[in-house]
Amino acid sequence: MDKTIHQRENVFAKRENLRIFQSKNIFDTDFIPEVIIERPDFQMVIDFFDNCLRYELQGNLIIIGPSGSGKTLSVRFYGQEAERYAKDKGIDFKLIYLNCREIMSPYFFYQALLRQFGEKVPKGYGTSELVEMFINHIRDSRHVVLVLDEFDKLYSTSQEKANDIVYMLSRIKSNRDLGVAISTIMISNNVHLSENFDTPVQSSLNSKILHLGAYNAEELYHILHSRAKIGLLESAYEEGLLRYCSALTAKNSEDARFNIRLLFNAGELAEKDGEDKITETHIKNSINLTKRETETDAIERLSLNQLIVLYSLVNFKRRNNIKLIPVKTTYCEAYKLICKQVGYEEITYPHFWRLVNSLGQYDLVYSLLQTPKQGGFRRVVELNVDEEAVEKIFKIKIA
Numbered sequence: 001m002d003k004t005i006h007q008r009e010n011v012f013a014k015r016e017n018l019r020i021f022q023s024k025n026i027f028d029t030d031f032i033p034e035v036i037i038e039r040p041d042f043q044m045v046i047d048f049f050d051n052c053l054r055y056e057l058q059g060n061l062i063i064i065g066p067s068g069s070g071k072t073l074s075v076r077f078y079g080q081e082a083e084r085y086a087k088d089k090g091i092d093f094k095l096i097y098l099n100c101r102e103i104m105s106p107y108f109f110y111q112a113l114l115r116q117f118g119e120k121v122p123k124g125y126g127t128s129e130l131v132e133m134f135i136n137h138i139r140d141s142r143h144v145v146l147v148l149d150e151f152d153k154l155y156s157t158s159q160e161k162a163n164d165i166v167y168m169l170s171r172i173k174s175n176r177d178l179g180v181a182i183s184t185i186m187i188s189n190n191v192h193l194s195e196n197f198d199t200p201v202q203s204s205l206n207s208k209i210l211h212l213g214a215y216n217a218e219e220l221y222h223i224l225h226s227r228a229k230i231g232l233l234e235s236a237y238e239e240g241l242l243r244y245c246s247a248l249t250a251k252n253s254e255d256a257r258f259n260i261r262l263l264f265n266a267g268e269l270a271e272k273d274g275e276d277k278i279t280e281t282h283i284k285n286s287i288n289l290t291k292r293e294t295e296t297d298a299i300e301r302l303s304l305n306q307l308i309v310l311y312s313l314v315n316f317k318r319r320n321n322i323k324l325i326p327v328k329t330t331y332c333e334a335y336k337l338i339c340k341q342v343g344y345e346e347i348t349y350p351h352f353w354r355l356v357n358s359l360g361q362y363d364l365v366y367s368l369l370q371t372p373k374q375g376g377f378r379r380v381v382e383l384n385v386d387e388e389a390v391e392k393i394f395k396i397k398i399a
């Protein structure tokens with residue numbers, strides 16, 4: 001038996017012949033490259049950090065743009081640059097990054113902030129004690145920049161709770177006893193974000209707004225090119241292939257993340273076929289897989305409340321074997337029951353309807369109005385989602 005092991009080629013030695021990738025983790029969504037493709041709009045992000053570093057100016061920036069338009073990357077990249085500059089120059093500057101996807105209340109919010117300082121919250125503490133703890137941590141700093149990514153997801157829990165969070169934060173910012181400047185960057189892909197803010201929040205924020213548009217095929221190509229250079233072997237692709245890939249993406253979604261993933265999947269396919277060059281056929285054959293992965297990613301990135309709403313729609317549709325799902329009936333006959341089963345606080349019907357609409361933003365549902373015979377209208381939706389995937393993610397995250 002020993003002999004056979006030595007005679008045959010090692011499983012991994014055989015894989016050494018696969019000649020497509022230089023590195024695979026540079027294709028990860030969270031990967032921050034050493035250089036990024038600049039777009040003129042990023043200047044506002046640079047100016048924002050510059051004001052923090054050199055003039056200790058307390059500011060608030062809201063960045064809005066569609067999926068894969070470089071919102072997270074630009075803030076993380078220039079934020080890192082700002083941290084490095086501050087370190088070199090001995091400037092007291094702290095950057096805190098928080099994703100709002102799973103923040104359900106002011107308590108969760110401050111708990112997550114404190115976690116960034118390596119602090120565990122003792123049992124029995126209330127929100128105001130957490131706020132105190134947070135203030136104590138930043139009291140001796142000069143400038144703290146708080147990045148709140150996927151900020152709109154905060155509003156999927158409750159408009160009131162989200163406004164409470166923002167309002168409390170603005171109160172800390174205006175506390176004159178604290179010598180620290182606190183700036184915030186809020187990132188969202190919902191253009192209607194600020195409609196959620198109530199008036200005191202609006203006025204306390206006094207924000208600059210940066211609207212980032214989707215990338216065009218040329219920009220997608222340059223981003224892909226810079227990624228291919230560090231992720232693929234030079235011999236594994238031609239520039240024309242990257243142009244082909246970017247043109248296909250531009251037709252489908254204009255999302256830089258989709259484009260990078262499409263190239264990665266095509267590379268894996270070429271590798272599986274034992275080839276040493278990625279072809280247009282590999283790209284074409286990876287489109288469906290990439291679409292499915294992007295959809296699963298969108299479901300995984302939903303806030304917990306959005307996920308329960310989506311699961312209720314799936315559940316009601318399946319139980320009644322229908323295509324067009326009535327929203328109000330789903331709320332009464334599926335949503336409320338599911339909340340009870342998983343021990344979640346119910347939201348009101350108007351809030352439920354808002355969340356159904358927010359799912360449309362990710363193309364997971366299409367909403368329509370139906371006019372029944374007796375007059376009036378009825379809100380119905382059609383699902384555009386892999387129902388099994390919704391069920392699976394719901395079970396992992398909630399049930």
Ligand SMILES: Nc1ncnc2c1ncn2[C@@H]1O[C@H](COP(=O)(O)OP(=O)(O)OP(=O)(O)O)[C@@H](O)[C@H]1O
Pocket residue numbers: 028029030031032033035036037038039065066067068069070071072073074188189223226256257260
């Ligand atoms: N200008 C750029 N230069 C290099 N890579 C980029 C650039 N813009 C985006 N990317 C890459 O494209 C992908 C998507 O970008 P990013 O995560 O910033 O999107 P986003 O706007 O935050 O999208 P979402 O709203 O879905 O969170 C990431 O892998 C990122 O590294």
Ligand SMILES: [Mg+2]
Pocket residue numbers: 071072073149
């Ligand atoms: Mg992002």
